[in-house]
Amino acid sequence: MNKDSKTTARNFRPALCAVLCAQAIALNFFESLIPELPFLPPGAKPGLSNIITMFAAASLGLPQALIITAAKSLFAFATRGFTAFIMSISGGVLSCLAAYFLLKFAGRKLGYIGISVICSLCHNFGQLCAGCVITGSRMTFYYAPFLALFGVITGILTGLIFAAVLPALEKQKKYILR
Amino acid sequence: MKNRVFGKVDLILIAAVTVCALLFIFMRGSASDGGTAVITVNSSVIEELNLKEIKERTVITPDTDPKVTIVAENGEIYFESSECRDKICVRTGRLSKPGDTAVCLPAKTVVSITGSGPDAITY
Numbered sequence: 001m002n003k004d005s006k007t008t009a010r011n012f013r014p015a016l017c018a019v020l021c022a023q024a025i026a027l028n029f030f031e032s033l034i035p036e037l038p039f040l041p042p043g044a045k046p047g048l049s050n051i052i053t054m055f056a057a058a059s060l061g062l063p064q065a066l067i068i069t070a071a072k073s074l075f076a077f078a079t080r081g082f083t084a085f086i087m088s089i090s091g092g093v094l095s096c097l098a099a100y101f102l103l104k105f106a107g108r109k110l111g112y113i114g115i116s117v118i119c120s121l122c123h124n125f126g127q128l129c130a131g132c133v134i135t136g137s138r139m140t141f142y143y144a145p146f147l148a149l150f151g152v153i154t155g156i157l158t159g160l161i162f163a164a165v166l167p168a169l170e171k172q173k174k175y176i177l178r
Numbered sequence: 179m180k181n182r183v184f185g186k187v188d189l190i191l192i193a194a195v196t197v198c199a200l201l202f203i204f205m206r207g208s209a210s211d212g213g214t215a216v217i218t219v220n221s222s223v224i225e226e227l228n229l230k231e232i233k234e235r236t237v238i239t240p241d242t243d244p245k246v247t248i249v250a251e252n253g254e255i256y257f258e259s260s261e262c263r264d265k266i267c268v269r270t271g272r273l274s275k276p277g278d279t280a281v282c283l284p285a286k287t288v289v290s291i292t293g294s295g296p297d298a299i300t301y
Contacts, residue, residue: 042269080263083284107181114188115181121195134283136221139290142279145202152195163183 016176017064021071024052028072041146046154050119051162055169057100069096087127094126095119112163117155124151206277213276215255218288229253242285255289
């Protein structure tokens with residue numbers, strides 16, 4: 001009986017991963033509806049879908065978290081084109097790796113907010129590097145301090161939301177992997 | 179998972195990053211104004227303009243896809259319009275101080291201002 005439920009749980013892991021993919025994409029889409037505000041760096045977004053990748057990195061594993069990041073980037077490719085895809089995947093992968101390793105090795109010292117802030121900064125850094133490669137100009141790093149400041153704010157925000165929705169995400173996981 | 183939400187290390191991290199970012203932003207702001215605007219397309223410099231010497235409105239349309247229109251006037255330079263989707267370059271606004279940069283990623287176009295003094299951008 002116990003063995004049976006274990007195999008079922010393994011079979012439903014891809015289903016949970018797919019649900020998380022959909023949720024990450026939905027959050028991404030929701031973000032695109034937020035209008036640009038004049039006092040924010042142009043093009044900056046809060047990165048709410050990082051909540052989902054962080055949860056996947058923590059409770060499913062690195063491959064699943066990377067799959068969700070890839071799904072997000074493909075969504076960006078389908079809706080906003082190739083440049084958006086490159087910007088999404090460069091930041092997403094770096095942020096995903098940061099989330100996984102920080103949760104694994106620094107979880108005792110850092111809280112969710114600290115981890116989320118570092119993820120946000122990694123996301124920005126990856127995007128700056130991609131921008132630097134695309135344009136061939138180092139001047140794109142001019143945005144760095146502004147993005148860092150914005151990244152701290154959004155990192156705190158997503159960290160707080162992550163802590164708040166964690167019980168719901170755990171419940172969802174239990175429901176699918178029951 | 180039984181991590182904390184917020185702790186001392188988090189606070190130190192946030193404070194350090196904020197202070198560093200603000201330092202960079204204010205250092206940049208103190209740079210002497212007036213400089214040379216450099217327009218780079220596809221990693222090659224296509225145009226250098228001395229913003230102080232420009233009296234009349236100058237329009238530059240580099241050969242890019244999507245098309246962008248860059249305007250220099252009154253010691254400022256900016257993306258007036260762009261056919262790209264996100265218009266981040268246009269929203270960046272007018273550039274006048276050394277270090278100011280506007281980027282249009284789809285068009286691979288960078289407009290930035292380089293200063294003359296040693297306090298110009300080093301990052």
